[in-house]
Amino acid sequence: MILSEAIEKLNELEKAAYALGHAQSILFVDGDTVAPKNSWKGRGKALSYVGELMYRQLVNPETGEVLETILQHKDETDEVTFRRAEVMKESYDDLHILPMEEFVAYQELTNESSAVWHDAKEKSDWNMFAPYLEKLIAARRRFASLKDPAKPAYDILLDQYEKGAVMADLDPFFRTLREELSPVIREVAAREKPVPAFMKGPWPIAQQRIFSDKLMVLEGLDPLNCAIGETEHPFTGGPNKWDIRITTHYHEEDPFSSMYSVIHEGGHALYEMDVRDDLQFTGLAGGVTMGVHESQSRFYENIIGRSRAFCAPLLKILKEVFPEQMKGVTEEELYSAINLSKPSLIRTEADELTYSLHVMIRYELEKAMIAGNLKVADIPGEWNRLYKDVLGVDVPDNRRGCLQDSHWSTGYIGYFPSYALGSAYGVQMLRQMEKTVDVWGTVAKGDLSPVTTWLTENIHQYGALKKPQDLLPAAMGGPLDAAVYTDYLKKKFSELYGL
Amino acid sequence: MILSEAIEKLNELEKAAYALGHAQSILFVDGDTVAPKNSWKGRGKALSYVGELMYRQLVNPETGEVLETILQHKDETDEVTFRRAEVMKESYDDLHILPMEEFVAYQELTNESSAVWHDAKEKSDWNMFAPYLEKLIAARRRFASLKDPAKPAYDILLDQYEKGAVMADLDPFFRTLREELSPVIREVAAREKPVPAFMKGPWPIAQQRIFSDKLMVLEGLDPLNCAIGETEHPFTGGPNKWDIRITTHYHEEDPFSSMYSVIHEGGHALYEMDVRDDLQFTGLAGGVTMGVHESQSRFYENIIGRSRAFCAPLLKILKEVFPEQMKGVTEEELYSAINLSKPSLIRTEADELTYSLHVMIRYELEKAMIAGNLKVADIPGEWNRLYKDVLGVDVPDNRRGCLQDSHWSTGYIGYFPSYALGSAYGVQMLRQMEKTVDVWGTVAKGDLSPVTTWLTENIHQYGALKKPQDLLPAAMGGPLDAAVYTDYLKKKFSELYGL
Structure with a gap:
């Protein structure tokens, strides 16, 4: 792939990522502010599909090639474009190791566990929430081990929120x-x-x-x-x-x-x-x-x-x-x-x-x-x-x-x-x-x-x-x-x- | 394509249509109720991409085949599934005659003309809105002529809101x-x-x-x-x-x-x-x-x-x-x-x-x-x-x-x-x-x-x-x-x- 083509494709990928991210963001804000209580079900369906689309956009061999092409041409690429590729590469590295079914299942798990937590908190009932937290911990540990089994899992998690923190x-x-x-x-x-x-x-x-x-x-x-x-x-x-x-x-x-x-x-x-x-x-x-x-x-x-x-x-x-x-x-x-x-x-x-x-x-x-x-x-x-x-x-x-x-x-x-x-x-x-x-x-x-x-x-x-x-x-x-x-x-x- | 496969694909198509339609619906409601005034620009980008995705899902040869397969097997298909195919076929018929660029351009036109109309109404200024209405009329007439050049264009438009009205x-x-x-x-x-x-x-x-x-x-x-x-x-x-x-x-x-x-x-x-x-x-x-x-x-x-x-x-x-x-x-x-x-x-x-x-x-x-x-x-x-x-x-x-x-x-x-x-x-x-x-x-x-x-x-x-x-x-x-x-x-x- 030549550089100009890769940059063109990066633009397309970011256009898609922006639009889908925009939808996620507004659905989330709306859901938490003004949406009626029973709206969670339809929102879950919509968000799960949007998440799938995001995954499919990012995790495919072409995206890998696009990013590699740009990252290998630092001298010929302007600072902003290069960094855009670099940042997308971080998400790519996080996601492409993950089979889509696991990604989707994890989205559904967090959606559900978040709802359960709200109830559990209201009732002050740890046992309600505990099975979900167990699954969440197992999932995060698994993702960390997929990424780098040699590093402590918690260091990998820290790095996702604060780059370099150990x-x-x-x-x-x-x-x-x-x-x-x-x-x-x-x-x-x-x-x-x-x-x-x-x-x-x-x-x-x-x-x-x-x-x-x-x-x-x-x-x-x-x-x-x-x-x-x-x-x-x-x-x-x-x-x-x-x-x-x-x-x-x-x-x-x-x-x-x-x-x-x-x-x-x-x-x-x-x-x-x-x-x-x-x-x-x-x-x-x-x-x-x-x-x-x-x-x-x-x-x-x-x-x-x-x-x-x-x-x-x-x-x-x-x-x-x-x-x-x-x-x-x-x-x-x-x-x-x-x-x-x-x-x-x-x-x-x-x-x-x-x-x-x-x-x-x-x-x-x-x-x-x-x-x-x-x-x-x-x-x-x-x-x-x-x-x-x-x-x-x-x-x-x-x-x-x-x-x-x-x-x-x-x-x-x-x-x-x-x-x-x-x-x-x-x-x-x-x-x-x-x-x-x-x-x-x-x-x-x-x-x-x-x-x-x-x-x-x-x-x-x-x-x-x-x-x-x-x-x-x-x-x-x-x-x-x-x-x-x-x-x-x-x-x-x-x-x-x-x- | 066999019937069971077609029904499976119809389910997938509707899952996508629901999710994208859900996003459109909430973005629209949010935009008109609580969103800050300057949010229109990003929302336009998001909606235009979501519209493109909807178009691409619906307008492709496979969708045509899926719908035809189901519609040709009325006796073997339950009432709900058959009608779902029939209703989707109506959208398909409306859209597949339209090149995607025209579809996207029309989405952008209505987005812009709607904003202009708000201003024009406030200022009571017909001349502000008139050029947009001219384009909208031209577009609607064109879509009608693509659909059936033999029928009066207004009958085709009426039918989109009230099936059968002439x-x-x-x-x-x-x-x-x-x-x-x-x-x-x-x-x-x-x-x-x-x-x-x-x-x-x-x-x-x-x-x-x-x-x-x-x-x-x-x-x-x-x-x-x-x-x-x-x-x-x-x-x-x-x-x-x-x-x-x-x-x-x-x-x-x-x-x-x-x-x-x-x-x-x-x-x-x-x-x-x-x-x-x-x-x-x-x-x-x-x-x-x-x-x-x-x-x-x-x-x-x-x-x-x-x-x-x-x-x-x-x-x-x-x-x-x-x-x-x-x-x-x-x-x-x-x-x-x-x-x-x-x-x-x-x-x-x-x-x-x-x-x-x-x-x-x-x-x-x-x-x-x-x-x-x-x-x-x-x-x-x-x-x-x-x-x-x-x-x-x-x-x-x-x-x-x-x-x-x-x-x-x-x-x-x-x-x-x-x-x-x-x-x-x-x-x-x-x-x-x-x-x-x-x-x-x-x-x-x-x-x-x-x-x-x-x-x-x-x-x-x-x-x-x-x-x-x-x-x-x-x-x-x-x-x-x-x-x-x-x-x-x-x-x-x-x-x-x-x-």
Whole structure:
């Protein structure tokens, strides 16, 4: 095959992949937001067929030849086209080792197990979900062994979400987090602050919806390109930079839960929305890894959204929407309220200081279950033991324990570390950003655009064009260093709690 | 090809058609309800590719052979399978005469012209839309001539929406409507009633949303299978009986506009939701023709929804949701208010008496434009002349004139007559239903289920299994008879206006 023909075929393949991916993306968002409950059956049929089409497009000898042809002509191929072939090759390598029946069966398994998990969580019933998790673990282990039987299976899974991540690096990373943060967590817990009176609300959901719209404007999310929906579990979806969807979940008794969901998902959205136009509709339009994606969402959520400076514009819009509830509240009081720290049960609601230890617990469990050292039946006990050991928390039931997260139910084993890595990346990016941007001065004025411009220049614009090993050190001013992250947390919470 | 192989292939083809059709359906609903404005570009790319896939599945020699094989073995094939092949053959016949480039270009044309029409309507600017309509007319004429150059093109278009409909039947049908109804319309107009004071509202949209939910329950729409959204132009969509979407549009100054949209679209929804389970995911799952579909929507909207009996349960939920606005209003006052009749500008807002003459005007215009007797540039003048002549109404601008309907912008030329035919079918069905069902007694009690059960038994359950020429006379007690429809209207409005 000659190069020009291969490039032509790559264009065709990406056109198909975009269209099918677009359909998957919208069906998923629609299914989780506004679709009637019984729609799952027809959606499953549609998604399973679309998945089959995607598989058939990618997994055939011609695609292999197309990709090889381009990859063998690096010098004659422009950077974008070459990288598009490279990224598609990664999916090709993952999929072509897998017989189609297994691929389809796996799609159906995750579809079903996800539905079962929802029920199991509601009923707090691990036994309902356990047989599905067993199948999911077996499938992920099998895929990993097909890919490279010589490597530890969990390293192969980690690599799918965070290119290059391996246990040999993550073990010391999490060890540092635990060693450095545990003493602070204990001291902070000893100085527990009461929940301030104003937080009692009530916070009517109709007002919270208006508040979300204002928050999105403050964060810089253009409503022409980004819509907000409501789901049980917030997420970001959408097929291209002009069509991003974020979701949130409103709790009448607490406006901050939804607020931080909006800011967090808004961070994911900004990443996707700021990718270069010429990368749209190609395999390079999304984020480069999940760790980098989470670095952006958690940057806006925590580094900006829970900063002292952000309390000025935040209090302003809070008072606009909730004048009664926020009457007399000062920026200082707000800053303290949004940074109350206390070991707790639910990862997504955890404060910034304790958050990454929730992640570490999942990392330890996943390592053990993939290595075959932890039976599915024993996960609840081990989960509860670790929560007690690491965070000093008693888990009252599986709903608030090992059934709280959706990830495993969709086969996402190996994803969790991305959250902690992303949080750490973000702090190192902040340190670089501060060298040229008056971060806190501009945030205090309610203008996040210099922050987003810096992130766009250094991260967002590239989508998946730059490899993470090139992108990250440049944006972080060096390799990952857990101490930069723990120093940031120790300083922030020592000040907040007068340690 | 042997029969069993052909049936196997038909199953595969329908599986693909279902999945791709499901994606199209959800992308369309999502795009019109919650998607951000700039999403059109990516959606266009996705839909164009999905359309191409559908075309390629259907238009190939093997599909022709599959369908021929089944159609030649009627005796050895069960009724459902045979009819599935027959219905697919209709699509095949429409499409295989069309080169793929023309098919794709037409998809793109309707996508673009639909967007242009939205703008043109807002700006009341016919010249913006005219070049697109010219292309659409040329395309529809070409497709008709490819299908059968010997037949009048408009007859071929009519047949696509209402199987068997031809001008030779529709001309006298509409002539009867005009001759019989015009004198009544004139007399009613001479006795114009004032709009009752209570209708001034205001009618906050938040309350109207709650009202919609109650209306849906009253109509018998299960929210587990049917969701409601908000769009500029109400419609019914969704891919199967367990996943139906209706939409409405709220006007703060008038609750009845949205109310009748909900009831009308709910009628379409009930038809789809009551089709037999074993026909789901096949080509027989939808309604059999657009005329039959409109007969159901307009049955619930008008025959039930604007009946004296329905005012009892309707007033009850109106008073629950709008206690202030509806204070002291009696059933008689409500009945009079929802049946105010007056020649007006907008078809979708027209009263039951004048409605079908709005349709007739479009029918006359379409006949002329497809026959080449009416230039696109002359449509506004001719539209306005007909509105004056037929309804005695002066059209102030094109927004409220020839740009009001979306149909032409999506290539739907030949659809309009279905509304009038459907209205007439509905009255003939009512006359049959009344023989065995205490329609008004049960409706007055707020129980629509005997009505829906009758319609399910006689119409809904079959989907497209029975041919319209078999289905309709059985449900209507004979062939179409315009006089049954005009008698119903004359009697109702004579009583209402004391003629």
